[in-house]
Amino acid sequence: MRPAVRFAGLLLALSLNPLWAAEKVTLRLGDVKGDRFASLQASGELNNLPYNLKLTAFDSGAPVQEALNAGALDVGFTGDLPFLFVYAAGAPVKAVGAWQNNPDSIALLTRPDAGIHSLEDLKGKQIAVNRGGWGHYLILGLLERAGLKPSDVTLRFLNPVDGRAALTYGSVAAWAPWEPYIATSTQVDGTVRVPDGGGKGVMSGYSYALARKEALSDPKKRQAIADLLTRLAKAQVWAAKHPQQFASVLGQALNMPTSITRSWIADAHIRPLVFDQSLIPALQKSADFFHRYGVLPKEVNVSDAFDFSLSANANQIAKQNAGDKS
Template sequence: MRLSTFTSRGLLLSLLVAAAAQAQELPTLRLGDVKGDRYASLRASGELENLPYNVKLTPFAAGAPVLEALNADALDVGFTGDIPFLFVHAAGAPVKAVGAWRYNTHTVALVVNGDSPVNSVADLKGKRIAVNRGGWGHFLALGLLERNGLSEQDVVFSFLGPVDGRAALARQSVDAWVPWEPYTSNALLVDHARVIADGDGIMTGYSYALASEKALVDTQKKALIADLLVRLARAQQWALAHPQEMADALAEDLKLPPQVAKRWVEQAQITPVALDDTVADSLQKAADFFHRHGVLPKALQVRQAFDFSLNQGVENVVETAAR
C-alpha cells in the first residue's frame, strides 16, 4: 500500500470546516466535469448531501476545455480522460493527476453509418474519419490504423468535437467517426450507426481527477479535494451496484434518452482505482505512442505529472470494497 503524505485528511478537513463555519461561510471547491457525468454519480449516490463545503460545478462538452480551465485557474479540480491531459502536461501547465478510475475500453469505438459499405478498418483506406484532435478519438484511430497495417497518410482526418463529429457522419461528409460515451450509445441507439472496431487493447482504460498546482499548495483546497476524491470513489461503487438509478440520474442531469443512459452505464462499468504505478505507466505508454506518431512534438516523462499524496483515502475505499 502506498503511504500517503496526507494521512490527516479527516482531521484536517474537520478543522477547516469548523473554522469556516465560525466565519459563517463554507469553503468552495470549483469543479469541472465532462458533461457532469461524474457529478451525477455524486449527486445520485447521496455523497453531496450535508457536504461541509460548497461544490461549484461547470460542465464541459469534452476533456480539453476542462484542462484549459484548470490551466487558467478557473477551476480547482477537474474530471477528464487521460489522453487530453498529455497535451497540457507537455505544454507545462500547472496541473497534476490526483485520482483515477477505470472504464471499459470497448466503449470508445470507430463507427460508420448503418448503410455504409465500410465493414472493416482496412476499408477506410482513402476515406475520411472524424476524430477529436489529441483526444480519445485521435488516439484510437491511430491505434486501429497501425494494428491494420495502415498509417495516418492512408486516411484523411477531420478534426471535430463530438457534436460536430456526429453531425458530419449523419450528413456523410465523413465516412467514419470515433465517439466515446455517451456519444457511442447515442450513435448506436439513436442514429443506428455500426461499430467497426473499438478500443480494446489500444485505449489505456483510465480517466483522471486533475487538480491545479495552486489548489494543491493551498492547505484548505487540498483537504477538500482529498475528501471529494473519496466521495467520488464511493459514488462510483454505488453506481456499479445501482445501475438503473445511475442511468436515471444521467438521463435527468444530461437530458439523455433513457435507453442511451442505460446502455452507457451497463457498458462503461466505471470503477474507482487507486492512483498507482500501473496508472502512471499506462499514461507513459500513451505519451510514447503519440510521440512516435508525431502528435506530441517531444518525448515526455509523465511521472512528474502525478501527485500521489491524496491517494490514501481512495485506496482504503477500493480495498474495503474488494474484501
C-alpha cells in the same frame, strides 16, 4: 469554451450549520457531461459537505483542461489524453485520482451504407476524430492493427458534436467517439460499430481527477480534494451497484432518454482505480505513442505528473470494490 451542460450558479453549501458557510473553502470543479457529478449527487455523497462545491460541466476533456490552465477551476475530471497535452505544455496541474472506463466504450462508428465492414476498409476514407484525444489515439491504434498508415486515411479533426453530424450526414465514413456519444449515435442515428474497432488493446480507458498546483498548496483545499476523491470513489461504486437508479438520475440531469443512459452505463462500466505509481507507465506509453506519430511535438516524461498524497482513503474504496468482484 462552451459548456454543453451547465449547472448554472450551482453552489453547494450543505453544512449542518449554515453560519459556518462563510468559513468553508470553495472547490471549483469541472466535469465532462456531468456523469461523475450525477453519481455523487444520486448516491448521497454530496450530503453534509464540509466545503462548498461549485460545478461547471463541459462537452469534452479539452475545455476542462483550458479552464484548469486558466485558473477558472481548482479540480477537473477528464480523460488521460487531454491531461497529457496540457501537462506537456507546462500547465500547472497534477493528477490526484483515477478511474477506468471499459476501453471498448471508446469505439469507431460508421453508417451501414458507408462500405466499412472491417478495419481494412478504412483505407481511402475520411474519419472524424477529436484532435489529441481518445478518438485520435484510437484511430491511430486501429490503423496499426489493420496494417495501415495514417496517410492511408484522411483525418477530420472535429469536436464530438460536429463529428456526430459529419458521420450522420455523410461528410465522413467513420467517427471515433466514446460514451455517451456512442449510445446516442447508435440509437438515434442508426450508426454501427466497425468490427474490431473498439479500444480494448489500444486504450487504457483511464480518466483522472486533476488539481491545480495552487489548490494543492492550500491546506484547506488539499483536505477538501482528498475528501472529494473518497466521495467520488464511493459514488462510482454505488452507481455500478444501482445501474437502473443511476440511469434515471443521469438521464434527468443531462436531459437524455433513459435508454441512452442505461446503455452508456452498461458499456462504460466505470470503476475507481487504486491511484499509485502503477499508473505512470500507461500514461508514458500514451505519451510515447503520440510522440511517435508527431501528435506530441516533443518527448514527455510523465513521472512528475502525479500527486499520490491525497488518495489513501479513495484507494481503500477502490481496493474493497475490486475485492468484492474477485
